[in-house]
Amino acid sequence: MMGFTWAQMNAWRKKTVLGLTLLVAAAPLAACGSNAANNGNTAEAQGASGETSAPAAVEITNVSYDPTRELYDAYNKLFQAHWKEKSGQDVGIIQSHGGSGKQARSVLEGNEADVVTLALEQDVAELEKGGLIEPGWVGEFDKQSSPYTSTIVFLVRKGNPKGIKDWDDIVKNGVEIITPNPKTSGGARWNFLAAWAYAQAHDGADEAKSTEFIKSLYNNVTVLDTGARGATTTFVENNQGDVLLAWENEAFLSIKEHPDDYEIVTPSISILAQPSVAVVDEIAKKRGTEKVSTEYLQYLYSDEAQKLAGENYYRPSNPDILAQFSDTFNLDLKLVTIDDDFGGWEAATEKFFADGAIFDQIYRK
Amino acid sequence: MNLANPAETANRVQEKPRDPGKAAKYTLIGLGVAFILIMLVLPLITVCVYALKQGWDVFSQAITDPYAIKALRLTLLATVVAVVCNTFFGLFASWAISKFHFRGKQFLTTLIDIPFAISPIIAGLVFILVFGRIGWAYDFLQTYDIKVVFAVPGIILATIFVTFPFVARELIPLMQAQGNDEEEAAALMGAKWWTIYRKVTLPHIKWGLLYGVILCTARALGEFGAVSVVSGHLRGKTNTLPLHIEILFNEFQLTAAFAVSSILVVTAIIILILRNIVEFKGRKEEGEHVR
Numbered sequence: 324m325m326g327f328t329w330a331q332m333n334a335w336r337k338k339t340v341l342g343l344t345l346l347v348a349a350a351p352l353a354a355c356g357s358n359a360a361n362n363g364n365t366a367e368a369q370g371a372s373g374e375t376s377a378p379a380a381v382e383i384t385n386v387s388y389d390p391t392r393e394l395y396d397a398y399n400k401l402f403q404a405h406w407k408e409k410s411g412q413d414v415g416i417i418q419s420h421g422g423s424g425k426q427a428r429s430v431l432e433g434n435e436a437d438v439v440t441l442a443l444e445q446d447v448a449e450l451e452k453g454g455l456i457e458p459g460w461v462g463e464f465d466k467q468s469s470p471y472t473s474t475i476v477f478l479v480r481k482g483n484p485k486g487i488k489d490w491d492d493i494v495k496n497g498v499e500i501i502t503p504n505p506k507t508s509g510g511a512r513w514n515f516l517a518a519w520a521y522a523q524a525h526d527g528a529d530e531a532k533s534t535e536f537i538k539s540l541y542n543n544v545t546v547l548d549t550g551a552r553g554a555t556t557t558f559v560e561n562n563q564g565d566v567l568l569a570w571e572n573e574a575f576l577s578i579k580e581h582p583d584d585y586e587i588v589t590p591s592i593s594i595l596a597q598p599s600v601a602v603v604d605e606i607a608k609k610r611g612t613e614k615v616s617t618e619y620l621q622y623l624y625s626d627e628a629q630k631l632a633g634e635n636y637y638r639p640s641n642p643d644i645l646a647q648f649s650d651t652f653n654l655d656l657k658l659v660t661i662d663d664d665f666g667g668w669e670a671a672t673e674k675f676f677a678d679g680a681i682f683d684q685i686y687r688k
Numbered sequence: 689m690n691l692a693n694p695a696e697t698a699n700r701v702q703e704k705p706r707d708p709g710k711a712a713k714y715t716l717i718g719l720g721v722a723f724i725l726i727m728l729v730l731p732l733i734t735v736c737v738y739a740l741k742q743g744w745d746v747f748s749q750a751i752t753d754p755y756a757i758k759a760l761r762l763t764l765l766a767t768v769v770a771v772v773c774n775t776f777f778g779l780f781a782s783w784a785i786s787k788f789h790f791r792g793k794q795f796l797t798t799l800i801d802i803p804f805a806i807s808p809i810i811a812g813l814v815f816i817l818v819f820g821r822i823g824w825a826y827d828f829l830q831t832y833d834i835k836v837v838f839a840v841p842g843i844i845l846a847t848i849f850v851t852f853p854f855v856a857r858e859l860i861p862l863m864q865a866q867g868n869d870e871e872e873a874a875a876l877m878g879a880k881w882w883t884i885y886r887k888v889t890l891p892h893i894k895w896g897l898l899y900g901v902i903l904c905t906a907r908a909l910g911e912f913g914a915v916s917v918v919s920g921h922l923r924g925k926t927n928t929l930p931l932h933i934e935i936l937f938n939e940f941q942l943t944a945a946f947a948v949s950s951i952l953v954v955t956a957i958i959i960l961i962l963r964n965i966v967e968f969k970g971r972k973e974e975g976e977h978v979r
Contacts, residue, residue: 384922392939419921420935433821434838434920453821552938560942580940 382415383612383619386436388423388509388598389552390573394471394635395440401631402622406615414615422550423509430455430603437607437616442509442551444468444599444661445668460601469597470623471637474658475510475517477588478558478567478574485565489590490521493566494539501546501564503554505675505682509598510551512676514568517594519675520659524592538685559585570596571652575636595658735953738946750936750944751951758924759932760951762840766847766915766928767908773848774904778855779897783889785856786863787871797860803852811849812917815842838920843928846914851904858900859893866892895970902966906959910952 387395399416406414419426419434423442430436431453441447444467450456461467479487485498493500503511518540519533526532546563548554551570558567559577566588567574574587600620607613622628629639633648645654665671675681740747750756784790785797803811817823819836829836836842870892874884890897912930919926927935929952936945 386920389938417922417925419923420938421921429838429920431821432816432837433819433823433826433835434922435835556938560940576940 378412380413380415381612381615382417383437383616384417384419384435385438385440385619386419386426386430386434387440388426388442389420389550390510390555390570390576391440391598392418392420393576394572394632394637397631397635398623398628401627402619405622405625406618409618410615412615414619416619420552422503422507422553424507425550435606435610436603437610437612438600438602438619440598440600440620442596442598443512443668444597445512445672446509447599447601448668450601450603455603455605456601457604461599463602464600464620465624466640467597468599468601468620470600470620470628470640471598471632472640473571473596473598473637474593474656475513475568475590475596476571476574476593477590478555478569478577478585479565479588481584481586483586483588487566487588490518490540490592491525493568494536494543498543498566499545499564500540500543500566500568501548501554501558502544502568503548503551507549508551508554510554510570510573510596511568512671513570513594513596515675515682516661516665516671517590517592517659518568520594520664521590521592534681534685537681541685571638572636575651589653589656592657592659594664595660597661732953735946735949738942739950741946742943746943747947747950750941750947753944755924755927756929756932756948759927759929759948762843762927763909763929765840766844766911767905769844770847770851770908771901771904774851774855775897775901777852778857778859778900781856782859782863782893783885785860787868787889800853800856803850804857808846808850808911808913809917812846812914815845815849815914815918837918838922838926840926842918843915843926846918847908847911850911850914851908854904854907855897855900858896858903862893862896863889895966895973898966899963899970902959902963906956906963909955909959 385395385399395416395418399418403414403416406412419429419436421429423446426434427439427441427446427449430439430450439447439450444461447456447460447468451458451460464470477487477493479485485492485495487493487498492498502514505511505515515537518537522533522536526536546554546557548557551573554567555569555573555577557563558569559581567577569577571587574585578585578587600623602613602616602620604613607616623632624641626641626644629641629644630647633639633644633651636651638652639645639648645652659665661668661671665674673680781796781800785793816837818825819829819842820826820838823837825836834841836845870888871884874888879887910930911928912934915928916931916934919928919931921927921931921935923935929948933945933948933952936942936948
């Protein structure tokens with residue numbers, strides 16, 4: 324009798340309970356939805372008013388790669404002052420940093436960047452392929468949309484205990500190399516290509532010998548991080564390895580942080596690393612931020628910004644300002660370029676970094 | 689209530705370990721203490737030491753930095769929403785599962801456990817594949833101008849997802865052990881379901897519930913993996929406190945990173961103390977009940 328009553332109660336209550344359970348499970352979704360809708364609306368309202376009258380403030384998002392944190396920290400302040408003077412508008416700049424390839428991926432997946440300032444032309448080209456950026460962006464700004472350049476150098480421990488002077492020293496037995504993974508990191512691809520350029524110059528452009536050289540180099544790699552900053556942290560903070568293949572700017576930064584612990588070794592040959600900048604057309608159009616986004620990248624070429632780049636250890640693309648930093652940078656270093664020596668990124672990627680290409684072949688073994 | 693099975697009791701007596709000898713005893717204790725020191729105490733001390741390494745000024749600057757405060761706010765928001773949602777869900781789910789019989793009950797129980805079993809990165813990627821620009825829900829969301837991933841809702845969703853089972857999982861075994869007798873009695877006396885729930889069910893599970901809520905809060909505060917995937921790392925917008933710590937660490941700002949970490953560590957310790965109080969009170973009350 325008791326069981327019967329309970330069962331009876333069960334019959335008409337369990338539906339209520341099940342319903343409530345589902346309702347509660349669905350509630351957060353609904354809540355988030357409306358929340359998002361509100362956010363969206365405010366953004367839209369801002370965007371819309373941006374086109375009619377000049378609103379007091381505008382906000383852009385700059386999705387960048389790992390080692391540019393300090394540069395854009397400084398540059399954003401410079402640009403905010405410049406834009407305020409030019410248009411009377413306050414501009415807020417939201418920064419995001421990470422491995423270049425990873426960052427491009429996140430923009431492709433919906434991380435709404437007004438501008439991207441990435442390590443590789445290729446990563447920006449991915450966004451073009453995804454329809455976010457209109458073709459022809461390489462020519463949109465000066466110097467193939469590379470306002471500042473860098474190169475690859477060696478960072479070694481103070482006193483250079485392993486006597487590393489050039490690329491052939493780091494492939495020797497017992498030298499531990501730290502470099503990020505070329506599959507995920509832009510900087511790592513420049514590392515790879517710089518080593519290849521050296522090998523080609525010394526092996527009489529013999530591909531098999533160069534491949535062998537690169538293979539012995541990656542045999543010495545003890546930690547393969549996903550991004551340049553991760554690799555630097557591994558070398559500098561966690562004290563792993565004998566030599567870090569690093570962006571020149573990143574190497575200088577490490578020296579600035581730990582002047583007594585490290586020194587920079589410039590190899591005989593390296594590569595001119597040309598990071599790319601572009602306005603993400605789809606997003607900028609949607610938000611009505613095209614003007615400020617374009618100016619944001621254009622102003623990187625101004626004398627002030629070029630100096631700032633030099634102070635943050637990037638090589639200014641303006642030769643006059645680069646010359647002012649001849650004390651900092653080794654300007655005699657022979658620099659190969661991706662276009663002249665590798666036939667552009669597309670060819671280089673296909674040859675070296677695509678699935679099953681040279682990097683995969685040497686790393687698998 | 690079910691009595692202990694006599695055969696089982698006999699087994700337990702037989703299984704009682706032989707005296708392992710003093711040397712073994714102290715080695716084991718020593719190993720245990722060393723393990724706790726190395727794995728738990730040392731990291732905690734390291735965090736505190738590093739946090740205050742460059743003095744109080746650097747410490748207070750790091751934790752009052754606008755980005756840190758925004759990150760803290762976002763973390764708190766995500767935690768509060770996640771805890772509230774999961775508490776409600778946990779209450780209803782455990783009630784449904786332990787007090788009623790229905791088809792698909794086993795399936796529902798399994799579903800609740802998914803976030804425990806799945807790696808957070810997969811959870812994050814799933815959200816991106818559904819709500820992201822190349823996900824199938826993107827066009828629909830775009831027409832209503834709703835942004836889920838790489839925005840605050842995505843972070844909240846990811847946090848809810850990974851903390852989903854905590855309250856329900858805490859309550860289900862408890863409520864199953866208690867059985868339905870008292871509820872049945874109340875129903876016989878004519879109590880409505882809400883009265884039964886409020887006056888009979890809830891008082892029995894309140895300590896278990898609190899315990900679940902506390903665990904859920906702790907997990908939500910520290911969530912890193914899934915949130916990292918859906919965040920996009922936009923500073924001041926979608927950076928939670930754990931993500932902010934990673935950024936500071938990568939910016940060579942070790943002291944600041946540990947200073948902000950210390951906020952999380954202190955909250956964790958407070959939560960652990962609360963947890964112990966709750967556990968203690970719960971056990972005490974339970975003991976009185978049995979007596």
